Amino acid sequence: MADQSFILSAPGKVILHGEHAVVYGKIAIAIGVNLRTFLRLQPCDNGKVTLSLPNTDTHVSWNLHELESLTSAYYQNDLVNPLPLLPEQIEKLRQFSGIPAGDADTRILAVLAFLYLYLSIFAKSRLPSLKIVVWSELPTGAGLGSSAAYSVCMAAALLNAGSVISHCPLDGVETARWNENELDIINKWAFQGEKIIHGNPSGVDNAVGTWGGALKYKAGEITPLKRVPVLRILLTNTKVPRSTKILVAGVRDRLKKFPGIINPVLDSIDAVSCKCEHVLEEIAEHPSLSHYCVLEELFDINQQHLNVLGVGHPSLDRLCQVTLSHGLHSKLTGAGGGGCGITLLRPDTDASVIVAVLQELRDCGYDCWETNIGAPGVSLHVPSALREEILHAVSGL
Template identity: 35%
Template structure:
């Protein structure tokens, strides 16, 4: 029986929030806060979905129902190029109808938008990848079990990481149906061959992102697949930044949910009222990103005090520019005040208005430092949850179990 595990990281935007909307560069990187999805075949005649973080625990879908729908999709889509040639909206509507007709558990109000979109992503990718792989049925029962270290909708790229895990899981399952040694053989492929496989997985994960967000940039699924740190412009492929050391950061959850679209709209309105001022702020953000990229490419160790101090300055400067755009929040300001009290530099990450704050740390041995212990205690006293992690590192990984 097949059993394997895939894992994909979350991500943060380090610099360039909001200004990227106006054609300026931004810097983003993975953080080692991960989604992990385990697939295990069995002799049951169903798919068992265990996504407890979003309220989908021990959800059974019969293989008969799945294979019946797969046969219908084969008739309609078997001859097209996947996923590029697929009419996304039409196929998604059919998948959503299947989910709503098939999932009867929990009553009529069970399928809220998060559950419906998550299950739609599951079956969109399963069916699409199986048809692309010329596989006409799910032959064995499967259990898919999601473990996550991320909060949904908090700005850490949780949906992209989820989509990468789903796409990789069904891509690998489709290959293992035809070639039992596929996972072992993967390790013997060239770097370029492995890159091409990950690119295909990322392209499928992008379809999941479209289900979750409507019109994503493609950045999040790319970063979560390939890892590391990138510089990017809206509408262009991201460019790797050759980060030679992982930077320790503390991610602090403000506990405040927010609408990215609404915050972007607020900045648009502010720019209409004060175009010269806002344009100069956005231009300053561009130069800040360029400085940050230059430092990141040259810093070889966090003990490089001169460059690390420059990074700290950029964190504070960027946060003040974002405050100027009106995208902070009282909960975030409380986090910033606590960080500054103990000598740390902090900024909001992502759209702002809530979500996560990011605190740059000067050492991986931070637990031994008195001011860090004071920082941690003060955050906890104010009911802020935090995650100690690093910027940069691995993207998608998978292994046999």
């Protein structure tokens, strides 16, 4: 087992295009957003495993001898190709932790996901004493892949600590990544964590968290885009709660009621996703302002389509109005009905415009960030390369 402390991170994600249409076999483009979840793993010799999640004020600890009684349920797992998640494994963890069946609190599910990954990865070896702290820039429950970023970080950290994947050398560099085969192992284990948290996830969020960049998702098949530029955006959380399940059901009802109207809209959203994919590849090779004008038009078209599907919201309309008054273009990202929106920033967007827009949106009661999309996936960091506030957050507990 690696005996050194280390810090790693994974990005969240936004859906650039294809929301809701992806349910009907159309293309969706998911892209990494450079708001990240950070994890610090520190080996220790106190005979305990400690997990701290300061964002949710969750701090738990177990004695190793207590956890050793559970390892027999995980001994058969394959470290390279995880076996299917068994309900009885999760039930055993619930009983061990005193968690009632059916309790779906996010904090509890995060703890269960950790225990499952820890026991599965170390079942065939001696359980290590570890102190793990996880802190995130991502808001939870906003459709930005916060749980997947957590699962990716946890899988990478435990696989790294168990020497299942290589401990990346960092001599002379600020960040390092693993090879493709090792990233595939990380992704498989992260998907297991996502299943515990979400039940039946698509696998898109953890794939973006693992590989970063952008992915095309269609009918269950995930394909990384070959060349992806880093784009500047404003990310806005309207803080309006919504139910993805209810919104998806609403689109389904509208499709049944108006198939001749809604089916062409879904086809058009698919065409927007395809066009976006080509434009992103062109920007990566030969960027020009004309490409950004096309992306802006695609934002406007898709936002109108999503309103037709019935997943818009006055809070999102307000976002689009505020940004358009400054010459910027926005659309919802994710399920809609509130939630989050993204605003494209051209390379020539003046800093004063960004400051003014951020202030107006915050005056609306929204949370806003200026960030990038096309962010790198899970990465190992030299502590000195991290911003001071991040380093303090992940190492101060």
